[in-house]
Amino acid sequence: MNYKRSSSLFAEAEKVIPGGVNSPVRAFKAVGGTPIFVKEAKGAYLYDEDGNRLIDYINSWGPMILGHAYAPVVNAVVEKAKKGTSFGMPTEIETKIAELAVSMVPNIDKIRFVNSGTEACMSAVRLARGFTGKDKIIKFAGCYHGHSDSFLIQAGSGAITFGTPNSPGVTEGTAKDTLLARYNDIENVRQLIEANHGEIACIIIEPVAGNMGCIPPKDDFLQALRVLCDTHHILLIFDEVMTGFRLAKGGAQELFGIAADIVCFGKVIGGGLPVGAFAARNEIMNYLAPLGPVYQAGTLSGNPLAMAAGLTMLSELNNDAEIFNRLAEKTAYLHNGIAKVLHDNKIVHTINRVGSMISVHFDGSEVIDFETSAKGNNDTFKTFFHGMLNEGVYIAPSAFETWFITDALTYEDLDFTIAAVNSVAKSL
Ligand code: PMP
Numbered sequence: 001m002n003y004k005r006s007s008s009l010f011a012e013a014e015k016v017i018p019g020g021v022n023s024p025v026r027a028f029k030a031v032g033g034t035p036i037f038v039k040e041a042k043g044a045y046l047y048d049e050d051g052n053r054l055i056d057y058i059n060s061w062g063p064m065i066l067g068h069a070y071a072p073v074v075n076a077v078v079e080k081a082k083k084g085t086s087f088g089m090p091t092e093i094e095t096k097i098a099e100l101a102v103s104m105v106p107n108i109d110k111i112r113f114v115n116s117g118t119e120a121c122m123s124a125v126r127l128a129r130g131f132t133g134k135d136k137i138i139k140f141a142g143c144y145h146g147h148s149d150s151f152l153i154q155a156g157s158g159a160i161t162f163g164t165p166n167s168p169g170v171t172e173g174t175a176k177d178t179l180l181a182r183y184n185d186i187e188n189v190r191q192l193i194e195a196n197h198g199e200i201a202c203i204i205i206e207p208v209a210g211n212m213g214c215i216p217p218k219d220d221f222l223q224a225l226r227v228l229c230d231t232h233h234i235l236l237i238f239d240e241v242m243t244g245f246r247l248a249k250g251g252a253q254e255l256f257g258i259a260a261d262i263v264c265f266g267k268v269i270g271g272g273l274p275v276g277a278f279a280a281r282n283e284i285m286n287y288l289a290p291l292g293p294v295y296q297a298g299t300l301s302g303n304p305l306a307m308a309a310g311l312t313m314l315s316e317l318n319n320d321a322e323i324f325n326r327l328a329e330k331t332a333y334l335h336n337g338i339a340k341v342l343h344d345n346k347i348v349h350t351i352n353r354v355g356s357m358i359s360v361h362f363d364g365s366e367v368i369d370f371e372t373s374a375k376g377n378n379d380t381f382k383t384f385f386h387g388m389l390n391e392g393v394y395i396a397p398s399a400f401e402t403w404f405i406t407d408a409l410t411y412e413d414l415d416f417t418i419a420a421v422n423s424v425a426k427s428l
Contacts, residue, residue: 001390005049006037030378030398031385041068043408046394054394055413057403061396062210062242062267065327065356066316067408073271073312080308086300094302097311101269101279104249104318107259111279112288113302117241117266118146120276121204123296124262125150127278128202128235130294131287136196138203138234140183142212142370142400145204145239145264153178183209183369184217186224193232202262203229204237207252210402211242212373213359214352222258229261235284241266241276242402245317247355248324255355271313273306323407327356330414331405334358337418345425347380356405360384362428373400380428387424393417 013020021027021035028035037049044067046054056068064070080093098111114120125137125148137150145151152167153175179196182188183205193200207222209215229236238260244251245268253260262284266276279285289295300306317323335353338360342349348364361367362380381399388395393416395403 001052001392002050003034003036003048003052007034009037009049010034025396025398025401028397030400031382033386035397036389036394043067043069044406044410044413052392054389054392055409055417057393057395057405057417058401059404059406060267060272061401062246062404063270063272064408065246065268065404065406066313067406070271070313070316070408072316073309076308076312077273077305080304083304085305086303088299091302091304091307093304093307093311097307097314100311100314100318101265101277104245104314105263105279106250106253107281108263108279109282110285111265111277112285112296113307114276114278114296114298115274115300115303115306116146116276117239117264118148118276119298120241120264120266120278121145121151121237121239122148124237124239124264124278125202125204126296127280127284127287127294128237128262130292131284132201132233132235134199134201136177136179136199137201138179138181138189138192140205140209140370141180142183142215142373143204143206143209143239144211145206145241149174150178151204153180182371183212183215184221185369186221186228189225189228193228193234198232200232200234202235202237204239206242207238207240207256207258207260208243208247208354208357210357212370212400213361213367213376214354214357214402215367215369215373216352216354217256218368222252222256226258235261237262237264239264242357243355245269245314246327246357246404249318268313268317269310270306271309273303273309274300275306275310324355327405327407330407330409330411331356331358333411334405334414334417337414338421341418341422341425345422345428347425347428348377357402358405359399359402361399383428384424387427388420391420391423393420 010020019027039049046056149170179192240251244265248254262280264278287294350361362377363375376399
């Protein structure tokens with residue numbers, strides 16, 4: 001494939017935008033090569049600036065669960081835009097989407113809309129601290145909750161008790177309040193709680209991890225977290241920015257039958273426009289301004305275009321009884337097809353999948369946490385990524401990302417993808 005125009009657009013972008021991108025992973029640093037500039041997209045396909053057509057497995061990193069330029073969402077946004085694009089005043093549509101979200105998701109009474117997943121998680125943690133009167137939080141190595149300061153902490157020696165900043169600009173003061181645990185390791189969490197007795201406000205977790213590849217929670221891990229939280233008066237925050245409205249109507253809470261205290265949303269809830277949200281039962285949500293003392297606000301929060309896109313997206317999902325099964329079936333089909341091809345070609349791999357989230361690790365051992373995920377062979381992944389791209393299939397340009405399956409993908413697209421893996425496997 002030819003990427004001449006993408007290359008020259010990237011060179012122009014690099015002069016005026018740091019690294020040429022507005023979010024780092026887009027720059028292809030992990031895989032090398034030139035990022036592809038997209039011109040337009042429809043259904044399962046991206047069309048780039050050089051005229052190439054690519055089957056898309058990123059889908060804006062999750063939001064486009066029904067495919068690109070989904071007509072009902074586009075129409076809702078266009079119609080709304082004609083009536084004004086922002087007011088900073090209450091609008092009826094905000095209540096409509098809130099009512100719908102509350103009816104779809106278990107264990108929540110109220111929801112507050114923000115503009116991104118980062119804002120949702122950042123606000124949820126502030127609310128948890130305000131509500132419990134405690135400062136420390138536990139997060140899991142390899143989980144991503146946006147780029148707010150307290151989340152930019154990575155595992156390192158001594159991290160079992162105190163975090164250290166892994167991004168310059170995050171102060172030691174902030175870092176020491178974020179405790180790191182190993183995903184799927186309940187004993188590790190128990191030790192952290194005991195070592196910081198009475199100081200932990202919340203545990204925040206991706207109930208299915210999607211930011212170190214896709215990693216499912218082990219049997220009973222979430223349930224054990226729930227019990228620990230109840231015993232120690234710690235709030236359990238499910239970051240469902242990826243899983244919300246994707247794994248089930250009620251997200252991971254519904255899929256696993258575990259109640260979180262605060263739930264964060266992003267991606268699908270905005271139908272491709274900038275939306276995030278956090279939600280909880282009344283007792284907790286009433287702690288928020290203007291009812292309570294915890295402050296949180298936003299000039300564009302509840303923006304009418306974003307709400308129109310989100311409301312249409314959630315309505316479509318709510319009205320389609322089969323959607324989540326259909327997505328899971330397509331994903332299982334892809335999983336089986338890829339696994340067979342890699343096996344036949346003797347490529348060492350592990351594929352993890354939950355619902356419509358899937359990732360391929362180039363390592364033979366079980367992938368259950370950040371450490372085991374990081375063991376994947378990055379050279380093989382790079383070759384795989386560029387090979388797939390050359391075949392016309394666009395997967396995330398990093399081994400630590402999940403592929404998102406959309407309803408726009410047909411079984412022909414999936415077969416095409418499996419055939420592409422077969423061609424690429426020869427060179428791995
Ligand atoms: N939480 C999770 C689980 C995410 O995957 C992401 C983004 N990939 C975020 C939070 C942050 O969302 P945003 O990029 O919209 O700020």
